[in-house]
Amino acid sequence: VSAEPADLLVVHAGELATLAGPAPRTGPALRDVGALPDGAVAIRGEHIAAVGPTRELERRFRAARTIDASGRLVTPGLIDAHTHPVFVSLRAAEFEMRLQGRTYQEIAAAGGGIRSTVAGVRAADDDALARAVEARLRRFLAEGTTTIEAKSGYGLTLADELRSLRAIREAARRVPVGVAPTLLGAHDVPPEFREDREGYVRLVAEEMVPAAAREGLAEFCDAFVERGFFTVEDGRALFRAARAHGLRPRLHADEFSDCGGAALAAEVGAISADHLLHVSDAGIEALRRAGVVPVLLPGTHFSLGLPSGAPARRMIEAGLPVALATDCNPGTSLTESLPMVMTLACVLLRMTPAEALAAVTVNAAAALARAHDRGRLEPGLRADLVVWDVPDHRALPYYYGVGHAETVVAGGRPVWEKKTHA
Numbered sequence: 292v293s294a295e296p297a298d299l300l301v302v303h304a305g306e307l308a309t310l311a312g313p314a315p316r317t318g319p320a321l322r323d324v325g326a327l328p329d330g331a332v333a334i335r336g337e338h339i340a341a342v343g344p345t346r347e348l349e350r351r352f353r354a355a356r357t358i359d360a361s362g363r364l365v366t367p368g369l370i371d372a373h374t375h376p377v378f379v380s381l382r383a384a385e386f387e388m389r390l391q392g393r394t395y396q397e398i399a400a401a402g403g404g405i406r407s408t409v410a411g412v413r414a415a416d417d418d419a420l421a422r423a424v425e426a427r428l429r430r431f432l433a434e435g436t437t438t439i440e441a442k443s444g445y446g447l448t449l450a451d452e453l454r455s456l457r458a459i460r461e462a463a464r465r466v467p468v469g470v471a472p473t474l475l476g477a478h479d480v481p482p483e484f485r486e487d488r489e490g491y492v493r494l495v496a497e498e499m500v501p502a503a504a505r506e507g508l509a510e511f512c513d514a515f516v517e518r519g520f521f522t523v524e525d526g527r528a529l530f531r532a533a534r535a536h537g538l539r540p541r542l543h544a545d546e547f548s549d550c551g552g553a554a555l556a557a558e559v560g561a562i563s564a565d566h567l568l569h570v571s572d573a574g575i576e577a578l579r580r581a582g583v584v585p586v587l588l589p590g591t592h593f594s595l596g597l598p599s600g601a602p603a604r605r606m607i608e609a610g611l612p613v614a615l616a617t618d619c620n621p622g623t624s625l626t627e628s629l630p631m632v633m634t635l636a637c638v639l640l641r642m643t644p645a646e647a648l649a650a651v652t653v654n655a656a657a658a659l660a661r662a663h664d665r666g667r668l669e670p671g672l673r674a675d676l677v678v679w680d681v682p683d684h685r686a687l688p689y690y691y692g693v694g695h696a697e698t699v700v701a702g703g704r705p706v707w708e709k710k711t712h713a
């Protein structure tokens with residue numbers, strides 16, 4: 292009997308959470324992680340060859356390497372559907388000022404706020420930008436994340452937004468994390484356009500979008516549609532330009548107020564609407580009908596100490612395919628850890644551990660138009676998986692604030708392993 296060759300076999304998983312089946316998951320299906328007892332995964336090349344009981348796969352395959360996952364949780368590689376990784380300096384002084392009750396205006400007057408991050412990015416050379424993103428990608432990997440969405444948005448000039456997107460592309464060549472790049476030229480109105488917001492919107496729509504598309508630097512176009520930032524009309528104009536150049540819309544919506552962001556997301560056929568702390572019932576219904584994935588970012592309201600988060604339970608009850616993300620950024624949520632975000636989603640948004648896991652795997656893949664090739668453990672999909680040092684999916688958000696990823700496999704290769712020290 293000749294066994295089939297495999298490059299890697301992961302066997303005897305304490306819980307193999309496959310998330311297999313229809314994607315994305317909604318309603319009661321969100322509570323089912325598709326667990327296989329004593330499960331195994333066979334990998335050939337960059338893809339999953341088979342998933343099944345260990346006994347069966349050990350008989351069927353002859354593997355070059357075997358990982359014993361006894362007593363451990365195995366999941367698909369996590370997917371972070373909302374990050375802002377292109378920045379060079381931190382804002383810890385601002386964090387401290389905020390804790391002491393200083394207002395946003397006082398912080399801005401002291402040189403803090405998004406403007407300080409923008410100044411840092413504009414002053415950094417290309418190599419420094421790429422190295423900053425590269426370091427962040429390695430931390431995502433160490434937390435079990437194998438795919439991220441990555442936004443520009445701290446350059447806010449044509450040249451600096453393109454440099455930011457090129458830094459994302461260069462970092463993705465150096466680190467085995469899948470990257471879905473997004474142009475976020477409409478993150479904020481830069482100081483030099485303070486009196487001419489419409490002029491800045493034209494710059495983004497007529498210059499940044501075509502240039503990013505021409506160079507193949509972005510898949511998505513995002514905008515911060517919020518009172519004091521960009522209006523629904525601005526968003527409509529930007530997304531029309533984005534569509535014309537093949538960039539799919541996604542947006543920051545209804546974070547600080549219900550200003551029609553969810554309705555706009557539905558109207559322009561956005562792939563995701565993110566934040567949604569103040570989304571209305573009509574907004575939820577519009578998202579459902581248009582098939583928009585809501586991406587919730589509980590790290591943000593946690594970091595800012597806001598009283599309540601997005602209405603996750605209402606969205607799940609309405610049948611929405613809820614996803615979760617870190618919003619990794621230096622102002623409002625500085626973390627690369629999706630397991631930490633799962634904890635916040637469970638405790639603050641009342642999601643169950645199973646719902647939180649689906650939200651950072653299969654549903655996050657849908658938020659990035661990648662549900663066809665990742666986010667589940669199924670034959671034919673990309674071999675991205677994580678062996679965790681906890682016994683099951685409930686323990687991952689329960690045991691919080693420490694790194695649980697033991698082995699991270701991306702594209703079929705073990706690319707990160709936790710070091711043990713005597």
Ligand SMILES: [Zn+2]
Pocket residue numbers: 373375543618620
């Ligand atoms: Zn964001």
